[in-house]
Amino acid sequence: MRAQALSDEIMSKHPELISVTFHGVPPGLEKVYTMFAGSFPERIGNPDDPDDVDIIEKGITIVDPRWHRTKDTVKKFVMMVPLRDAAGENVGGLVLAYKVPSPVARSETEFFAAASALRDELKPRIASHADLFKPAN
Structure with missing residues (x-):
């Protein structure tokens, strides 16, 4: 599936x-x-x-x-952003969990900027909501 290929690419780059996860209907x-x-992969299909x-x-x-959560032992900073297609329409959600400390951000503003930039890099590559569910090339 195209969305899974994008996820795999994001994690490798x-x-x-x-982690990175794609959410929607x-x-x-x-x-x-x-x-x-x-x-x-074991969580794919789980309710949001x-x-x-x-x-x-x-x-x-x-x-x-999420620096001080008692049940979450891994320090991370989570950004949840709307996923947009090439036309700028919301087509789902993108959840990005960053390592803490992070090489790309230190403040909430920097994490916001990093997540927004990553999301915006995907935008021209997503033709539509349905495109996310097509087979990967």
């Missing part, structure tokens, strides 16, 4: 990331939000959390510094 379904591609749905439905960005 961005060693500062712990698969073609032919309505209001069924799932993780449909990413660096955790409410915050994943918010970034997709509302087009908002969530800046989530």
Whole structure:
């Protein structure tokens, strides 16, 4: 699938990331939000959390510094951004977990800029929502 190929490419080009996941509604379904591609293959198809749905439905960005979570032993900084196609339309959500400390960012503003730049690099390569679900070339 095209989205999975993009995920694999992102992980190979961005060693500062712990993970990347793509979220949204698969073609032919309505209001069924799932993780449909990413660096955790065992989680593909799992239902999305409410915050994943918010970034997709509302087009908002969530800046989530998870430095002090008691159940999460790996220090990371999570950015949840709306995924956009070449026309600028929201077609899903992109969740990026950065290593902390990170070689690309130190502040919330820098993590926001890094995640936005990565997302925007994908934009011209995504023709539409349906394009994400096509077979990879």
